[in-house]
Amino acid sequence: MGSGYAMKNLTIQNVSKTYFDPYAGANVTAVHDISLKVNQGEFISIVGPSGCGKTTLLNMIAGFLPISGGSITIDDKAIKGPGPDRGVVFQTFALFPWKTVGENVGFGPRMRGLPRKECDQIALEFLSLVGLEHVAQKYPNELSGGMQQRVGVVRALANNPDVLLMDEPFASVDAQTRMTLQEELTKIWQERRPTIIFITHDVAESVFLADRVVVLSKGRVLEDMPIQLQRPRVWENLIEDDTFKALSSQVLNKVRSA
Amino acid sequence: MIILLKVWSLYLRLAAKFPIVQTILPFIPLVIAWALVTEFQVFPRAFLPGPMDVVNAFGTLTYKGVLTQYLEDSVVRLAVGAAVGVAIGIPLGLLIGLSDRVRQAVWPVLLFFQAIGDIAWLPILLVWFGFSLTTMTLIIVYTVLFPIVLNTSLGVRSVSIDLHRAALSLGASKLRVVWEVVLPGALPNIMTGLRNGLGYGWRALIATEIIVGTSGIGFMMFDARRAGSVVEILLGMVVLGTLWYVVDSWVLAPIERATGKRWGLVTQ
Amino acid sequence: MTQRLYSAFKFALPLILLLIFWEFCIQFFQVTARVFPSIEAVFNAGVEAVNDGSIFNHIAASLGRVAVGTLLAVVVSIPLGVAMGLNPIVSDFLSPLFRFFSVLAGIAWIPIATLWFGYGFGAITFVIFNAVFFVVTYNTLLGVASIPMPLRNAAASLGANGWTLLTQVILPGALPNIVTGIRTGLGFAWRGLIAAEMIATNVGLGYMLFLARDFYKTEVIVLGMIIIGLIWLAIDRLILAPVERATIERWGMVRRA
Numbered sequence: 001m002g003s004g005y006a007m008k009n010l011t012i013q014n015v016s017k018t019y020f021d022p023y024a025g026a027n028v029t030a031v032h033d034i035s036l037k038v039n040q041g042e043f044i045s046i047v048g049p050s051g052c053g054k055t056t057l058l059n060m061i062a063g064f065l066p067i068s069g070g071s072i073t074i075d076d077k078a079i080k081g082p083g084p085d086r087g088v089v090f091q092t093f094a095l096f097p098w099k100t101v102g103e104n105v106g107f108g109p110r111m112r113g114l115p116r117k118e119c120d121q122i123a124l125e126f127l128s129l130v131g132l133e134h135v136a137q138k139y140p141n142e143l144s145g146g147m148q149q150r151v152g153v154v155r156a157l158a159n160n161p162d163v164l165l166m167d168e169p170f171a172s173v174d175a176q177t178r179m180t181l182q183e184e185l186t187k188i189w190q191e192r193r194p195t196i197i198f199i200t201h202d203v204a205e206s207v208f209l210a211d212r213v214v215v216l217s218k219g220r221v222l223e224d225m226p227i228q229l230q231r232p233r234v235w236e237n238l239i240e241d242d243t244f245k246a247l248s249s250q251v252l253n254k255v256r257s258a
Numbered sequence: 259m260i261i262l263l264k265v266w267s268l269y270l271r272l273a274a275k276f277p278i279v280q281t282i283l284p285f286i287p288l289v290i291a292w293a294l295v296t297e298f299q300v301f302p303r304a305f306l307p308g309p310m311d312v313v314n315a316f317g318t319l320t321y322k323g324v325l326t327q328y329l330e331d332s333v334v335r336l337a338v339g340a341a342v343g344v345a346i347g348i349p350l351g352l353l354i355g356l357s358d359r360v361r362q363a364v365w366p367v368l369l370f371f372q373a374i375g376d377i378a379w380l381p382i383l384l385v386w387f388g389f390s391l392t393t394m395t396l397i398i399v400y401t402v403l404f405p406i407v408l409n410t411s412l413g414v415r416s417v418s419i420d421l422h423r424a425a426l427s428l429g430a431s432k433l434r435v436v437w438e439v440v441l442p443g444a445l446p447n448i449m450t451g452l453r454n455g456l457g458y459g460w461r462a463l464i465a466t467e468i469i470v471g472t473s474g475i476g477f478m479m480f481d482a483r484r485a486g487s488v489v490e491i492l493l494g495m496v497v498l499g500t501l502w503y504v505v506d507s508w509v510l511a512p513i514e515r516a517t518g519k520r521w522g523l524v525t526q
Numbered sequence: 527m528t529q530r531l532y533s534a535f536k537f538a539l540p541l542i543l544l545l546i547f548w549e550f551c552i553q554f555f556q557v558t559a560r561v562f563p564s565i566e567a568v569f570n571a572g573v574e575a576v577n578d579g580s581i582f583n584h585i586a587a588s589l590g591r592v593a594v595g596t597l598l599a600v601v602v603s604i605p606l607g608v609a610m611g612l613n614p615i616v617s618d619f620l621s622p623l624f625r626f627f628s629v630l631a632g633i634a635w636i637p638i639a640t641l642w643f644g645y646g647f648g649a650i651t652f653v654i655f656n657a658v659f660f661v662v663t664y665n666t667l668l669g670v671a672s673i674p675m676p677l678r679n680a681a682a683s684l685g686a687n688g689w690t691l692l693t694q695v696i697l698p699g700a701l702p703n704i705v706t707g708i709r710t711g712l713g714f715a716w717r718g719l720i721a722a723e724m725i726a727t728n729v730g731l732g733y734m735l736f737l738a739r740d741f742y743k744t745e746v747i748v749l750g751m752i753i754i755g756l757i758w759l760a761i762d763r764l765i766l767a768p769v770e771r772a773t774i775e776r777w778g779m780v781r782r783a
């Protein structure tokens with residue numbers, strides 16, 4: 001189940017981002033030179049210390065920030081501003097508080113012009129992916145943090161985006177919920193195979209989730225590490241797994257050395 | 259002591275069941291005190307008539323249809339002025355909230371004109387439009403405008419940028435973001451602005467009627483002053499206060515609270 | 527320092543542009559003095575008013591009334607508000623009363639005020655007193671009532687007796703609300719002042735405006751409006767707003783605790 005028959009690859013070519021900081025009174029370069037290729041159906045994770053440019057990069061891919069230099073293309077077509085082809089999941093969930101859960105998830109389809117009934121159906125379909133079809137009539141502030149973020153994920157997925165951008169999405173939930181959400185995410189990914197770019201500062205999380213871990217530092221790519229771990233990945237098993245531990249240490253060292 | 263507590267607990271239970279009790283009860287001692295003060299002629303009768311006199315006046319004037327007519331005039335003026343003020347104020351507030359440039363250009367001007375105040379415009383409006391309905395309506399529009407614009411722009415700016423971005427990345431155009439995200443997001447603040455605006459508008463209306471009017475509650479009070487008839491002044495004040503209190507506490511405040519609650523915000 | 531100068535300039539710029547726009551409109555549309563005065567006419571009127579001292583009389587009268595009325599009101603309402611607020615039963619009970627009278631604050635009292643005090647200083651000061659009194663009492667009441675009980679208990683258990691409790695805990699705790707109340711009350715008072723001066727006296731800014739209207743002297747009207755605006759801007763932005771901000775920053779924590 002992909003978004004069409006064509007292979008949609010995301011290519012980030014020599015991208016840089018500079019902006020004027022009024023407080024510093026000078027130009028600040030958040031991203032110096034990043035080149036990255038993400039193939040369809042890949043799950044890559046971008047890690048790095050604060051200020052390494054990972055959020056800026058994500059905002060540029062999402063189209064929220066203009067690119068200063070280089071290019072970002074999907075199948076050689078340059079991206080233009082935000083759009084449903086690049087779905088976003090936010091750390092703050094960003095669910096519309098005055099709309100029900102179902103209306104939130106059906107928002108994307110409605111923006112595409114589909115009739116209300118169809119949007120509701122699509123919403124229920126995607127909500128059932130995370131077992132939340134029974135809360136479709138509830139309002140976001142009636143749900144727990146974990147449930148809200150599940151809604152956030154399927155809201156973005158409901159548009160069949162070419163790539164799903166996730167900006168530290170589980171940072172605002174407690175540790176137990178986080179582990180559950182991580183496992184659920186890998187399950188959904190295995191079923192539907194969206195292309196996912198997952199930003200985090202949590203090294204273990206990045207190794208647990210991804211096929212590839214990209215370490216950023218000071219606006220550049222430091223390392224692009226493939227993760228050869230079997231799927232499905234479950235915390236109970238992996239937490240004692242030697243390969244997992246080795247990979248995590250490797251990534252951690254790289255991040256700390258930056 | 260026990261009796262006092264029993265009475266008090268009875269009061270609390272009644273108040274919980276019928277909130278109106280809690281609102282009305284405090285006024286009872288006040289009215290009683292008022293009646294006593296007038297009974298004992300602490301002030302000359304001509305200066306302070308008693309509650310019964312006011313009630314009688316209320317009855318007479320309502321019967322003659324005068325009070326209802328004045329009330330209708332006042333309320334209609336406020337409604338018209340408020341409607342125009344809202345029609346101008348919300349879009350303006352939206353614009354100011356959405357665009358930093360517009361805000362920087364307009365804000366100082368807004369503040370200055372707000373500082374001049376509504377009543378200070380009366381003389382020049384009288385020069386332009388004379389003692390007419392236009393003058394009164396314009397004053398009300400002016401008064402209502404500022405709370406609405408300021409609160410709307412505040413509400414717009416308080417909508418988190420993630421909500422904007424979420425809508426955009428779900429395929430909404432910029433215009434649809436305003437309609438689907440910004441306006442609903444700003445709604446609690448808009449309601450606050452509306453409530454404040456109506457409050458100020460009500461006061462401005464009274465002032466304008468006193469100075470300019472040919473009808474309306476404010477006019478009634480000032481006319482009564484000229485005729486030396488205190489009863490009607492007091493009646494006017496009671497009517498004014500009660501009407502506003504009722505509308506504000508039982509219509510406007512609950513709406514404001516409901517929108518705030520729905521949006522998951524905590525309003526006191 | 528230059529940052530503040532810069533922001534002051536940014537603030538003034540739109541107003542300066544407005545002035546230029548004003549003059550342009552007068553010239554371009556050949557607006558008669560009867561409809562709207564030119565900047566020059568207003569300036570001349572200002573010079574004249576300064577020279578014959580009338581402007582100082584009016585400003586002094588207006589400010590004087592506001593000052594006296596406000597001072598009286600604050601002196602009465604803060605203790606009253608504190609006393610009422612300390613007892614939650616009393617404050618709950620009396621709240622509706624004060625909300626009712628807050629609405630009537632100021633302007634609605636003009637007719638009865640002129641009846642009781644005649645025209646002039648007394649009536650107007652009463653209106654101002656009235657406008658400030660109800661709002662400040664109500665806000666003080668709210669401020670005191672919202673000081674969390676644990677805080678008061680903590681202070682008491684640390685040995686604070688009545689007076690210390692009052693000055694060290696209650697007053698600072700309620701101060702943000704009190705200051706907000708004073709600011710709101712002053713706003714009502716200033717507007718009530720202008721309205722009252724149009725009706726009930728023969729000196730003051732409101733009177734100056736109303737008299738000029740009678741003679742269609744638009745330049746005096748506009749001069750008066752500008753002065754009124756500047757005075758209130760000065761009072762509110764340069765004094766009240768910073769004080770309010772400072773107290774909330776310093777003491778706002780108390781309520782959140």
